[in-house]
Amino acid sequence: MSTEPIVIDGATVVTLDRERRELATGHVVAKGNRIVAVGAGPAPAYDGARVIDGRGCLVTPGFVNTHQHLYQWATRGLAVDATLFGWLTTLYPVWAGIDDESVHVAAQAALAQLARTGCTTAADHHYVFPRDSKDVLEAEILAASQVGMRFHPARGSMDLGQKDGGLPPDSVVEDRDEILAATEAAINRWHDPSPDSMLQIVVAPCSPFSVTGELMRDAAELARRKGVRMHTHLAETTDESDYCREHFGSTPLEYAAELGWTGSDVWFAHGIHFDDSEIQQLGQSGTGVAHCPSSNARLGAGIARAADLRAAGSPVGLGVDGAASNEAASLIEEMRHALLFARARGGPEAMDVRTALDMATLDGARILGRENEIGSLEVGKLADLAVWRLDTLAHAGIADPVAALVLGTPPPLELLLVNGRPIVEHDRVITVDESDLALQVTKVQKHLLAKAG
Numbered sequence: 001m002s003t004e005p006i007v008i009d010g011a012t013v014v015t016l017d018r019e020r021r022e023l024a025t026g027h028v029v030a031k032g033n034r035i036v037a038v039g040a041g042p043a044p045a046y047d048g049a050r051v052i053d054g055r056g057c058l059v060t061p062g063f064v065n066t067h068q069h070l071y072q073w074a075t076r077g078l079a080v081d082a083t084l085f086g087w088l089t090t091l092y093p094v095w096a097g098i099d100d101e102s103v104h105v106a107a108q109a110a111l112a113q114l115a116r117t118g119c120t121t122a123a124d125h126h127y128v129f130p131r132d133s134k135d136v137l138e139a140e141i142l143a144a145s146q147v148g149m150r151f152h153p154a155r156g157s158m159d160l161g162q163k164d165g166g167l168p169p170d171s172v173v174e175d176r177d178e179i180l181a182a183t184e185a186a187i188n189r190w191h192d193p194s195p196d197s198m199l200q201i202v203v204a205p206c207s208p209f210s211v212t213g214e215l216m217r218d219a220a221e222l223a224r225r226k227g228v229r230m231h232t233h234l235a236e237t238t239d240e241s242d243y244c245r246e247h248f249g250s251t252p253l254e255y256a257a258e259l260g261w262t263g264s265d266v267w268f269a270h271g272i273h274f275d276d277s278e279i280q281q282l283g284q285s286g287t288g289v290a291h292c293p294s295s296n297a298r299l300g301a302g303i304a305r306a307a308d309l310r311a312a313g314s315p316v317g318l319g320v321d322g323a324a325s326n327e328a329a330s331l332i333e334e335m336r337h338a339l340l341f342a343r344a345r346g347g348p349e350a351m352d353v354r355t356a357l358d359m360a361t362l363d364g365a366r367i368l369g370r371e372n373e374i375g376s377l378e379v380g381k382l383a384d385l386a387v388w389r390l391d392t393l394a395h396a397g398i399a400d401p402v403a404a405l406v407l408g409t410p411p412p413l414e415l416l417l418v419n420g421r422p423i424v425e426h427d428r429v430i431t432v433d434e435s436d437l438a439l440q441v442t443k444v445q446k447h448l449l450a451k452a453g
Helices: 070-075 084-095 100-116 136-147 176-190 213-226 238-248 252-258 276-285 293-298 306-312 331-346 353-360 362-367 401-407 434-452
Strands: 006-014 022-031 034-040 050-053 057-061 063-065 119-126 150-157 202-205 229-234 266-270 288-291 316-318 385-389 413-418 421-425
Touching: 006 385, 006 401, 057 401, 063 316, 063 331, 063 362, 070 084, 070 100, 070 119, 070 136, 070 434, 084 238, 084 434, 100 119, 100 136, 100 413, 100 421, 100 434, 119 136, 119 202, 119 229, 119 413, 136 150, 136 176, 150 176, 176 202, 176 213, 202 213, 213 229, 229 252, 238 252, 252 276, 276 306, 288 306, 288 362, 293 331, 306 316, 306 331, 306 353, 316 331, 316 353, 316 362, 331 353, 331 401, 353 362, 353 401
Parallel strands: 006 050, 006 057, 063 119, 119 150, 150 202, 202 229, 229 266, 266 288, 288 316
Antiparallel strands: 006 022, 022 034, 057 385, 385 413, 413 421
C-alpha cells in the first residue's frame, strides 16, 4: 500500500454511503489502506501527499466481481455458438490439461483485465484440479497478489464424472474425501478473516450435474464449521432444471435447499430459472445471486430476474463468469448489461442507473460478507476506489455522471486503488506487464489445445 496520502481533489464523488451522498465537486483522501476523508469542496492539505487532479472525473467505490473462472482466460474464443452443456463438453478435455503454470498466466491476465474495468475485489470459482497438476489454487492466489487484487478464491470441486452420470470427464473429478481434506487445508493455510483481509477462501462445489449430493452436504457442514462462505452454480439453464427433475425429482433450488445450501452465507452463480415462490424463498433466507448477464446471453441461457430478486431481499451482485463464455470479462460492461437486460425483461422502470451501480459495489460486498469494509466511500472503510475520466468525447455533455458511467461506453480509468495501492493509472495496469502477459496467454492456449489433441 502507499505510504503517502493520496488526495483526489475536484472530482464528482458518488459515495454510496447511508445517505447516498453525491458530491458534484468533492474530494476523497486515502492514507495507508483506509479512507480518511470524503467531502464536498477542496481537500484539506496533507503533508507529503500525492494530489490527483480529479476535475472531469467521477470517483466511485471499486467494483466487486462475484463470479468468475480465471483459468478460462487461456481458452477464450472456443465453442462460441454452443449451449452451456455443449460448450462444457467441448472445453472439459482442454481444461483437463491445465497446470499451475497455465493457471498462473491465465489468472494474471484475467485479473489485470478486471482491474482495467474498475474491479478491486474478485471472487473466483476454481473447480478443475487435474491429478498431474501442481497446486493450481496457490497459482491463482499468487497471481492475485502480483496484480494487487483483493481476492476471494472459491475452492471448487467435482466428484461426479461421466462414468457415474455426470457431465465432466472422469480425469478431472476428485474423490470426495480428498476434496474435503484439500478444501479444509486451503482454509487453514490461506483464509484471513481480518477486517482488512486481502484473501478469503470460499467453499464451492461446482454444480448439481458435476457434484454428488453427499459432497454438497459435507461441503456445507465444512464451510459452516470453519466460518467461511459457500458458493455454487445453480439454476443456470433449462438443461440443468431438466437434469434435476430427472435425477432428484426436484427443482435445482429445492435440491440445494435440502442439502443445506441456502442462507446469508451462500450465493449462487446465475440463478436464472427461479419461479416466484423460489425468489421469495431466496430473499427471506438472504441467499445471494451472482448475476452474469453477458455470459448468460453468450450461451443463450436466459436473463436472471435481478430486479425481482433484489425486491425480495436477495443481494444480487455482478459476475463476468468464465472468460471462455464472456471474452470481454469487463465488469463495467456487466453493470450496463444488467441494467439493459432488466429493462428488456421488465420495462423501462425495472432498474435505474444507481441500482446498477449498487449491484456492482455494495451488493457484491454484501454477498462476500464485506459490506462494512468495502463497497462505499466512507471514512474508515478500505481504500478501494476507481477514478473514471468523463471529460472525453464519449462522455462529455452527459449531465448525470452516473448515467454516463453506466449507459455510456466504458470510460478511461484514471486511477484504481486497491487497499490504498495504485493498480491502474492512466488506463493501464502498472503492477504487471500487459504486453508480456498477452504473449504468455497466446503461448499457453496453443499448448493446451495441442495437449488436448
